[in-house]
Amino acid sequence: MKTILVPTDFSPLSLKALDRAVDLAIPVQASILLLGVVKYPEPILMDAHAEGSWDQDMDDAFEERVESIENRLRCLLDQPKYHQVPISAIVNRQMSTIGETIASSKADLIVMASEGATGWKEKTTGSNAERVVRYAKCPVLIIKxxxxxxxxxxxxxxxxxxxxxxxxxxxxxxxxxxxxxxxxxxxxxxxxxxxxxxxxxxxxxxxxxxxxxxxxxxxxxxxxxxxxxxxxxxxxxxxxxxxxxxxxxxxxxxxxxxxxxxxxxxxxxxxxxxx
The missing domain is CATH 3.40.50.620 (HUPs)
Structure with missing residues (x-):
């Protein structure tokens, strides 16, 4: 096992997944790829008389969001407990579902957090973890x-x-x-x-x-x-x-x-x- 992929949204549960990935990486000298995923926003209706282009406004807001996540990833990895293993962080700009983006990444193991999905959510959108388990070609560890x-x-x-x-x-x-x-x-x-x-x-x-x-x-x-x-x-x-x-x-x-x-x-x- 060389690379462990860890998606994060900075929630306490996703940080727990990162901690588990570190525990798994240390004995086998694996590296960790910390992934922040930003989905391009859906078009929204805007006042036709407003100044500027709504496309430009959306693009600017999207890039600001990417930059914000990149800064948060750097601050997270500055913590001493994450200096035990090689960890790199990237922000993935994607148009498909988050689950499919994670599953298509090249890794030997995916470690991710999930609160699950029940009721109507399960019947319609499901959970990101469900999609990763469905599409991933490598082992997946789901943290609860x-x-x-x-x-x-x-x-x-x-x-x-x-x-x-x-x-x-x-x-x-x-x-x-x-x-x-x-x-x-x-x-x-x-x-x-x-x-x-x-x-x-x-x-x-x-x-x-x-x-x-x-x-x-x-x-x-x-x-x-x-x-x-x-x-x-x-x-x-x-x-x-x-x-x-x-x-x-x-x-x-x-x-x-x-x-x-x-x-x-x-x-x-x-x-x-x-x-």
Missing amino acids: NAEPIAYQKVLFPTDFTNTKALHAFFAFADVRKAHPHFLTVNTGYLDRSFDDLEEDMTELAVDLKLESYSYAIIDAVSEEAGIIRYAEEINADLIALYTHGRTGLSHWFHGSIAEKVVNHSEVPVLTLVQQ
Whole structure:
């Protein structure tokens, strides 16, 4: 891991994401790219008799906003606690959605904050974190308000159809140090017996070289509901999920469990794209 991307809007939660990125960067000697994103404003109606061009007024205001964010980034990185790792800061001028801009950035890991999205917001605009999880080609760590100091319990939902992704999670030092809790959610469509699933889990533990682990099979109305509920029951510090990376019609019909968990979970979420 060479580069960690951290988007920021200077909120306390996004600064917590930066602190976590620093913790992750130090042991692997990675650098951090701190990203401020400025979206060009939508045109607004102005008095036809007003002096000057509304285009010029909008451009001037936009550049002032960019300059203001650049100054805030410099002041932020002047703090001694951010001198432990190489951190560079840029302001991205963009016309597309913020989530797509972040996801398209070249990085080995994205660490970002999210307060989630529920109700009408989820059905219409969703959250920036949801879009990043959907489009990103690298792992994404979503920081929540309940971000712990260290990950002691990590929840791995699995149906045993892609254990390669689970191997990739253990490449993260913080994940390796934690106690792994594996979970299969039964929504009524399991095509294997519980005994078969237990046997799959035993084989997976041997494959991952795990000395200790926990495994549970629970019933729930949906996979995301079961994951969120069980994470709360065991007081998980992190949920590790792989995504399908679906877009277009495929995403419309199938959706993504990871995106729904990101939107509704109070627990931090780490996602990887399923290969």
